[in-house]
């Protein structure tokens with residue numbers, strides 16, 4: 446099998462070192478907030494976070510990489526919505542661990558190369574409460590249970606696992622859902638090609654107010670469009686974003 450780390454630069458032990466030289470995810474330099482960035486780096490050396498990410502990487506590299514993309518986008522959207530540095534670090538961590546409950550999902554369901562049956566989907570849906578249960582057992586992460594558990598709740602109350610609605614859903618959960626769904630929509634699957642970014646934006650808008658928090662969806666779209674237009678967004682001292 447060889448050294449698996451050599452095949453994947455996203456291995457958690459190497460991840461932050463390599464993040465600076467990789468062009469696979471949004472550039473962390475876009476977040477001009479050194480304090481938050483340093484704290485996020487420290488998260489990767491947290492023994493329990495590192496252990497969970499290692500397990501995730503070993504079980505399903507796609508979920509591992511997905512979680513990193515979602516985490517980068519989430520804290521970026523959080524900045525757009527006025528969250529402060531500490532909140533963005535916690536949001537980043539929630540997003541990084543939002544799917545950690547998939548460690549308990551049977552591989553044949555998790556990696557099924559096709560649409561899930563209803564029964565399989567019911568098993569898959571257990572991952573959000575399982576993710577909450579995992580972090581709840583870790584003393585200094587226990588307070589993140591609620592936002593992690595709620596990352597599949599919808600603002601219209603038709604999500605899971607608790608059918609919460611609107612402001613009952615933690616703001617972190619609402620942000621993560623937008624980033625999570627965008628990544629799922631734009632990623633290729635064995636059985637279908639991913640949507641273009643533009644089509645995915647349309648879907649975020651279409652389901653804004655039913656599935657998605659409208660503010661989170663708009664912040665996500667706006668930030669992407671600014672970047673695509675070649676105008677990098679810098680956040681300084683948690684003030685209004687400045688367009689360079």
Ligand SMILES: [Fe+2]
Pocket residue numbers: 543544572573596597625
């Ligand atoms: Fe999920």
